[in-house]
Amino acid sequence: MAGIQPFLEQALALHDHLCPRQILGIRIGLYAAELLNLSLPQSDKRLYTLVETDGCFADGVSVATGCWMGHRTMRLMDYGKVAATFYDTQTERAFRIWPHPKARQTAVCLAPTAGGHWQSQLEAYQIMTNDDLLCASAVQLNLSMKALISRPGVRTICSVCGEEILNERERIIDGQILCQSCAEESYYQPLEPILAHSS
Ligand SMILES: [Zn+2]
Ligand SMILES: [Zn+2]
Known part of the structure; x- marks a missing residue:
């Protein structure tokens, strides 16, 4: 050993x-x-x-x-x-x-x-x-x-929350790109309005 x-x-x-x-x-x-x-x-x-x-x-x-x-x-x-x-x-x-x-x-x-x-x-x-x-x-x-590891540098944007999604973790629903949090049951829910937003 x-x-x-x-x-x-x-x-x-x-x-x-x-x-x-x-x-x-x-x-x-x-x-x-x-x-x-x-x-x-x-x-x-x-x-x-x-x-x-x-x-x-x-x-x-x-x-x-x-x-x-x-x-x-x-x-x-x-x-x-x-x-x-x-x-x-x-x-x-x-x-x-x-x-x-x-x-x-x-x-x-x-x-x-x-x-x-x-x-x-x-x-x-x-x-x-x-x-x-x-x-x-x-x-x-x-x-x-292969899916788990994904490819370096792959990223996209969720069409609902606008946050970035890495490593091909997005869901495509009715042609829309969604993060898992927006597409499925999320492990959290916001208690307050979002304080700052990029758009
Ligand atoms: Zn220990
Ligand atoms: Zn989202």
């Missing part, structure tokens, strides 16, 4: 604490490198990661893989699950990886004197074998990665 120490330090620097979920994120990211035979963390955009929860776990995945929301190589599929799918844009192969259902028990057996389950997990998750810690499965994606 590749040494996880540098990644632990990076995760620690991001969060000023180290926790089992960050370590799971790192281990899952490193396992993805093995399964897809990639050298990670990447400095390009070859690998794309779909994480199934945010928080410490996602940052652990990021430091190990080099996939970041800020690089448009990571997306949150918010299932509230400690799991991630890794998609190689070159080979179009994908693996989903998640913790072994017995990982917590194994951790307590491996590090029984660590002082509590949390501490056992923190220590054991760093040294457990991939087989003890993780499960993985090759998967086929039910979404278009």
Whole structure:
């Protein structure tokens, strides 16, 4: 297994604490490198990661893989699950990886004197074998990665709110370009009149 120490330090620097979920994120990211035979963390955009929860776990995945929301190589599929799918844009192969259902028990057996389950997990998750810690499965994606990634520089304007839409996220309804907020149920509604408008 590749040494996880540098990644632990990076995760620690991001969060000023180290926790089992960050370590799971790192281990899952490193396992993805093995399964897809990639050298990670990447400095390009070859690998794309779909994480199934945010928080410490996602940052652990990021430091190990080099996939970041800020690089448009990571997306949150918010299932509230400690799991991630890794998609190689070159080979179009994908693996989903998640913790072994017995990982917590194994951790307590491996590090029984660590002082509590949390501490056992923190220590054991760093040294457990991939087989003890993780499960993985090759998967086929039910979404278009091409559409998800889109093309650099694509932008348009919503015909209702006038706001800019990036990455081909618009909807075309009756020939009109609409943002998702105007076209569908929006996650917010304004409480006050708009304070400033460009037109
Ligand atoms: Zn944490
Ligand atoms: Zn709009």
